[in-house]
Amino acid sequence: MASYFDIDFKELWKAITYRGFQKLALQYVGFGLKEVLRSFFPRLQVSTLQQYVPEITASDIQRGPSGVRAQAMNIDGSLEDDFVFHRETQCELGCKILHCRNAPSPGATSSLAIAKMIADKCHVEFNLS
Known part of the structure; x- marks a missing residue:
């Protein structure tokens, strides 16, 4: 299983220096930081999950592998939703x-x-x- 420290620095550098990513990241910096915190502290996800399953508790939460979805991005930071x-x-x-x-x-x-x-x-x- 991959860990948080399984990083391809060449690929990371390529991503963070892409102008489109910089624009997207600045637009959603608050959302992004919350997601990072939730990944490090899964218990922070409980209140969000309770919107869909009110009975869920922190003891129901278990760390699992993360998923990656490739997403095409334009130079202006907008995402391509379709083909x-x-x-x-x-x-x-x-x-x-x-x-x-x-x-x-x-x-x-x-x-x-x-x-x-x-x-x-x-x-x-x-x-x-």
Whole structure:
């Protein structure tokens, strides 16, 4: 299990020097600090959890692994909520390449809908009949 001190400093430096991250962090500094405190002191989460499960107590809380969700961020600090498409324009393959970035892991529930959206986007981008 990873610990708080399992840090890739090169990756951390790249993140904190990115202008978009700096803008986002400044905008949500209070929220971010509360989340850090809650991660170090899980008992601080109880009142928030009680909004959803009133019976929950500190003894019900157990430390577990943290999750990481990759999120595309723009230079202005705004987050991309959905798919970002980028058409390749300089290539030797006739430029029929469409990149899909920031694709959330949908599981089986929406994979067909996502495939249709990508197919529709290809029809528009590449003038397919």
